[in-house]
Amino acid sequence: MADINAYEHTPEAQFGDYVALLKPRVMSLVVFTAFVGLWVAPGSVHPFIGFCSVLFIALGGGASGALNMWYDRDIDAIMTRTQSRPIPSGRVEPSEALGVGIVLSVISVMMLGLVANWFAAGFLAFTIFFYAVVYTVWLKRWTPQNIVIGGAAGAFPPMIGWACVTGGISIESLLMFALVFFWTPPHFWALALFMKEDYHNAGVPMLTVTHGRRSARRHIFAYTLVLAPFAIWLGLTSVGGPLYMAVAVVLNAMFIHGGWKILKRQEEQAIADGYSVEKRVFKLSLIYLFVHFFALLVQGWMGGW
Amino acid sequence: MGIQAEHEIHARRRSRNVGLGLVLVCFVALVFALTVVKVRQGGLIEGFDHQPRVSLTPLEDAPQEVTP
Numbered sequence: 604m605a606d607i608n609a610y611e612h613t614p615e616a617q618f619g620d621y622v623a624l625l626k627p628r629v630m631s632l633v634v635f636t637a638f639v640g641l642w643v644a645p646g647s648v649h650p651f652i653g654f655c656s657v658l659f660i661a662l663g664g665g666a667s668g669a670l671n672m673w674y675d676r677d678i679d680a681i682m683t684r685t686q687s688r689p690i691p692s693g694r695v696e697p698s699e700a701l702g703v704g705i706v707l708s709v710i711s712v713m714m715l716g717l718v719a720n721w722f723a724a725g726f727l728a729f730t731i732f733f734y735a736v737v738y739t740v741w742l743k744r745w746t747p748q749n750i751v752i753g754g755a756a757g758a759f760p761p762m763i764g765w766a767c768v769t770g771g772i773s774i775e776s777l778l779m780f781a782l783v784f785f786w787t788p789p790h791f792w793a794l795a796l797f798m799k800e801d802y803h804n805a806g807v808p809m810l811t812v813t814h815g816r817r818s819a820r821r822h823i824f825a826y827t828l829v830l831a832p833f834a835i836w837l838g839l840t841s842v843g844g845p846l847y848m849a850v851a852v853v854l855n856a857m858f859i860h861g862g863w864k865i866l867k868r869q870e871e872q873a874i875a876d877g878y879s880v881e882k883r884v885f886k887l888s889l890i891y892l893f894v895h896f897f898a899l900l901v902q903g904w905m906g907g908w
Numbered sequence: 909m910g911i912q913a914e915h916e917i918h919a920r921r922r923s924r925n926v927g928l929g930l931v932l933v934c935f936v937a938l939v940f941a942l943t944v945v946k947v948r949q950g951g952l953i954e955g956f957d958h959q960p961r962v963s964l965t966p967l968e969d970a971p972q973e974v975t976p
Contacts, residue, residue, distance in 0.1 A: 615920045618927030651945045
């Protein structure tokens with residue numbers, strides 16, 4: 604019998620599935636760093652303009668997340684961690700995700716232009732392009748350095764927040780970029796050391812597999828060394844101050860120490876204690892970034908040097 | 909099976925429809941609030957009604973533009 608229950612057995616996409624397309628957890632980082640960038644920038648904006656700016660930066664970030672999920676649906680279907688995402692689980696059609704991604708990209712860029720300024724909007728458009736095309740399409744499956752260059756996409760939001768107020772770029776915003784940019788590789792490679800080789804099996808080259816775990820350990824330590832001067836330098840600019848400086852010195856010393864411990868460990872030791880050091884450094888890296896930006900926030904509120 | 913005004917698919921899609929409705933309402937409210945804020949920031953705006961008005965006439969002693 605022909606009936607109108609043809610949709611009966613397809614899983615129905617709920618509103619939450621479309622929200623999940625926007626990667627809410629990544630968005631929370633974007634919201635926080637963009638807000639700090641906007642908060643510490645010289646000059647002032649109306650609070651509602653500031654709120655809307657952060658909202659549309661976050662929406663742009665979410666849109667690039669949807670584009671990423673559309674392109675990576677084949678990988679997501681293989682890896683256990685991502686199998687329950689809306690597309691691989693069959694709740695959302697790939698073409699729907701592409702549509703959502705493109706439409707929200709356009710809306711977020713246009714609205715940011717109208718809310719703040721067209722420089723910030725252009726910057727947001729570039730960030731979406733960078734994450735969705737440069738990272739997802741070109742680099743991710745091609746080079747084990749994908750995380751390094753892809754980290755730039757995550758490092759743009761504080762610069763966009765800054766640009767919303769100032770309409771440009773300056774040394775402070777570049778250093779906030781550097782802080783996130785050089786933080787990303789040690790953060791992800793620490794995770795890669797104790798994660799299963801899911802990614803590599805799905806066709807994404809990972810440093811831990813292509814160049815070995817020894818090399819990944821060296822890379823982690825090297826990046827903590829490169830990161831520290833930029834974090835300290837930021838403390839010497841107009842957005843820095845005694846509080847930020849104290850926090851930065853302590854956290855960078857801890858992070859370098861963590862990187863050193865990772866470097867000195869043998870793989871057998873790590874397996875024996877269930878990667879306890881790697882897991883601790885990974886947790887530290889999360890605290891590291893959050894506390895740095897939080898210190899900038901408080902310092903901006905207190906006044907700098 | 910009788911024809912129902914409310915098909916079962918409406919129930920299944922309720923969360924999508926309600927969610928999208930709320931998002932659109934919020935967007936309208938946001939654009940309205942943004943307009944209020946932007947217009948207030950614009951300073952004094954004087955509509956032009958095609959009548960001569962003192963505030964529109966150029967200053968007498970304004971420096972003349974020198975063309976080379």
